[in-house]
Amino acid sequence: MMTTAELDRLNQQFERQSPKNILRWALDTYGESLAIVTSFQPSGMVILHLLSELKARPTVFTVDTGLLFPETYALMDEVEARFNLNLVRVRTGLSVAQQAQQFGDALWERDSGQCCQIRKVAPLDDALHGYGAWVTGLRRDQPGRASTPVIQWDKKHDMLKLSPLAMWDESAVWAHIHGYELPYNALHDRGYASIGCRPEVCTAPTSVGGDSRSGRWVNSAKTECGIHLSA
Ligand code: SF4
Numbered sequence: 765m766m767t768t769a770e771l772d773r774l775n776q777q778f779e780r781q782s783p784k785n786i787l788r789w790a791l792d793t794y795g796e797s798l799a800i801v802t803s804f805q806p807s808g809m810v811i812l813h814l815l816s817e818l819k820a821r822p823t824v825f826t827v828d829t830g831l832l833f834p835e836t837y838a839l840m841d842e843v844e845a846r847f848n849l850n851l852v853r854v855r856t857g858l859s860v861a862q863q864a865q866q867f868g869d870a871l872w873e874r875d876s877g878q879c880c881q882i883r884k885v886a887p888l889d890d891a892l893h894g895y896g897a898w899v900t901g902l903r904r905d906q907p908g909r910a911s912t913p914v915i916q917w918d919k920k921h922d923m924l925k926l927s928p929l930a931m932w933d934e935s936a937v938w939a940h941i942h943g944y945e946l947p948y949n950a951l952h953d954r955g956y957a958s959i960g961c962r963p964e965v966c967t968a969p970t971s972v973g974g975d976s977r978s979g980r981w982v983n984s985a986k987t988e989c990g991i992h993l994s995a
Contacts, residue, residue, distance in 0.1 A: 803901075
C-alpha cells in the first residue's frame with residue numbers, strides 16, 4: 765500500500781506528464797499485475813491506443829452484462845483484433861433469463877442498483893482480485909468526477925487506481941480519436957454521449973443541454989453503476 769505522501773508526490777509528478785508516460789510508469793511498476801478496465805467508450809479508446817503504441821499487452825477487462833448494444837459488441841470485436849488485445853470479458857454467472865426468474869422481469873426498471881451490482885460491480889470485483897493496480901478512463905470534466913486524482917489508493921479493491929486521462933476533457937479525447945482515426949461506438953453519432961446497457965432506462969440519447977452522462981439511468985437519481993463509487 766502506498767502512503768498518502770507517496771501518492772501526493774506521484775500526483776504532483778503526473779499532473780505534468782502525458783497519459784502515455786503515466787501508462788508507461790504503470791506498466792514498468794506493476795507489470796503483469798496491472799489491469800486495464802474499459803467499456804470501450806471514447807476515453808477507453810485513447811487508453812487502448814496508447815497501450816498499443818507502447819507495445820504493451822496488459823490484461824484488459826470489460827464487463828459484459830449480456831445487455832450491451834450490438835454496436836458495443838461489434839466495437840469490442842473490432843478493437844480486440846486491431847490492437848491484439850489481451851481482452852477478458854467479465855460476466856456474472858447469472859444469465860439475464862435466470863435473473864428474471866430470480867428477481868422478476870426487467871430488474872433494471874425497478875432496482876437498477878441491484879441489477880448493476882449483480883451484472884457489473886460484483887463480477888468486476890472478482891476479476892480484479894489479486895491485481896496490484898487498475899487503469900480507468902475517468903476524467904475530471906465528467907459530471908461528479910471533478911476531483912478525480914491521477915493516482916489514488918482504492919480501498920475497496922485494496923489496490924492502486926490510475927486515471928491517466930483525468931486532466932483531459934472531452935474535446936481532447938475526440939481530437940485524439942479523430943487524429944489517429946481510431947474506431948469508436950457508432951451510437952455516439954446518434955446522440956448517445958455515454959453508453960451502457962441497452963434498456964432505455966439505462967442508456968438514452970443525451971438530452972439537449974444535458975451533461976455528457978444525462979442519458980444514463982434517466983428515471984432515477986443514479987449517476988454511476990457503482991464500479992467507481994468506493995475507491
Ligand atoms: S446499466 Fe442497467 S441493465 Fe446494465 S447492469 Fe446496470 S441496471 Fe442492469
